[in-house]
Amino acid sequence: MISTQRITLPAPGPDQTAPWLECRVAGPEHGPLLVFLHGFPEAAFVWDEMLAHFGQHYRCVAPNLRGYPGSYSPPEVPAYRAQWIASDIAGLIQAIDAPAAAVIAHDWGGAVAWGLAALMPQVMMRLIILNAPHPGLFLKALRDDPAQQQASDYMNFLRRPDAQALLQARDFEKLWPFFERFGGATWLTPALRDQYRQAWSAGLTGPLNYYRASPLHPPESPADAVMHLQLPEAMLHVSVPTTVIWGEADTALPPSLLDGLDQYVPKLHITRLPQASHWLVHEDPPAVRQAIQAALNRP
Numbered sequence: 001m002i003s004t005q006r007i008t009l010p011a012p013g014p015d016q017t018a019p020w021l022e023c024r025v026a027g028p029e030h031g032p033l034l035v036f037l038h039g040f041p042e043a044a045f046v047w048d049e050m051l052a053h054f055g056q057h058y059r060c061v062a063p064n065l066r067g068y069p070g071s072y073s074p075p076e077v078p079a080y081r082a083q084w085i086a087s088d089i090a091g092l093i094q095a096i097d098a099p100a101a102a103v104i105a106h107d108w109g110g111a112v113a114w115g116l117a118a119l120m121p122q123v124m125m126r127l128i129i130l131n132a133p134h135p136g137l138f139l140k141a142l143r144d145d146p147a148q149q150q151a152s153d154y155m156n157f158l159r160r161p162d163a164q165a166l167l168q169a170r171d172f173e174k175l176w177p178f179f180e181r182f183g184g185a186t187w188l189t190p191a192l193r194d195q196y197r198q199a200w201s202a203g204l205t206g207p208l209n210y211y212r213a214s215p216l217h218p219p220e221s222p223a224d225a226v227m228h229l230q231l232p233e234a235m236l237h238v239s240v241p242t243t244v245i246w247g248e249a250d251t252a253l254p255p256s257l258l259d260g261l262d263q264y265v266p267k268l269h270i271t272r273l274p275q276a277s278h279w280l281v282h283e284d285p286p287a288v289r290q291a292i293q294a295a296l297n298r299p
Contacts, residue, residue: 002026002051006070007063009091021063021092022070024048026055032101035093035124036062039107039132040158040207041175043068043199049285050104050292058101063092065109067206069199080206080213082235086116093123102296106130106281108210117238127242128295130288131250131278133257134264135216136236141257142218143227149218151252154178156218158211164204172200179279181251187282241267243295245288247276269298 008020024044027034034054036047044062051060064071066088067080089112093100103124105113110132117127133141141148157163167175175196179185211217219226242265248255255272262268271291276284 002048002055004070007061007092007095009088010095017072017074019066019072019088019091021066021072021088022068023061023063023092024051025059025061026051027057027059029059030097031057031059033093033097033099034058034060035089035100035103036060037089037103037105037109037113038062038065038068039109040210041178041196041200041204042107043195045195045199046106046281050281050289053289054292059097061092061096063089065112067209069202073203073206075205077209077212080209082112082115082214085112085210086119089113089116090120090123098123100124102126102128102292104128104130104292105132107132107278111135111214114238115235117240117242118235121238121240124240126295126298127238127240128292129242129244130280131245131247131253133253134236134261135231136264137257137260139216139226139229139231142216148254148257151254152218154181154252155211155216156220158208159217163208167204167208168200172197175200185279187279192282236264238265239267241269241298243269243271243291243298245271245280245291245295246273247278247280247283248272248274249276250278252278269295271295 003025005023005025006020007023008018038044038046044064047062051062054060066085067073099122103113110129113127114135179188215226215229217226246255258270273280273287281288
């Protein structure tokens with residue numbers, strides 16, 4: 001059974017407030033910990049099928065990330081910088097049972113998890129990434145690859161100050177195509193659509209602040225700061241055993257973003273799902289479950 005639990009984190013945020021995360025929880029209280037991190041424009045409920053399955057043997061926790069429904073949602077853009085989001089997840093793991101047997105993360109959750117694994121590897125035994133590019137490879141593609149710049153042009157739209165109003169208009173008319181653009185949406189049932197609508201109705205400022213706070217986005221001019229950005233080496237190299245599960249039909253994040261990943265991640269295994277898109281968790285749950293289980297079983 002999946003329940004909802006609010007977990008207060010031990011480390012204060014930039015405003016010295018004790019943050020909290022609203023979490024969906026399943027499994028035995030003292031089982032090995034699995035932490036599931038969602039992306040945009042999603043919420044923790046997208047992991048429910050995985051929580052129900054893995055909760056048979058693991059303590060499964062899927063937080064709504066900072067800024068998402070029920071969780072700590074400061075209004076300031078700087079509060080969504082990577083250091084604070086990673087601190088939230090490290091605090092969550094420490095509050096439950098560190099280290100986690102695995103952190104399993106998709107999209108923006110994956111961006112957070114890459115940094116967490118590089119800077120605080122002691123909080124996890126394994127990293128499992130689903131369609132979330134490594135920051136070093138993604139930065140290079142955003143700077144140098146016109147095809148990736150075009151595929152990621154939506155990021156600059158989401159950074160706009162009027163993005164929330166535009167996305168909320170007419171029953172989120174401009175949000176639903178995010179699912180269709182990146183690989184179709186035959187999985188988007190009326191019931192699932194209602195879950196998304198409920199999550200979005202709680203507000204979009206926090207989710208959009210991830211894009212506004214991040215230095216990674218397609219350049220808008222040759223003088224754009226991203227063209228000269230250098231990421232610290234400390235946040236690029238991941239020492240924990242890592243499995244990357246990639247839907248190769250993802251039109252926003254093509255499989256070419258995996259090229260060269262082993263230079264940053266020496267203990268790497270890649271599972272490719274040729275027919276799956278960015279929304280692989282919804283599209284092919286059995287394949288995703290199997291790939292996660294294989295990663296958990298891998299030495």
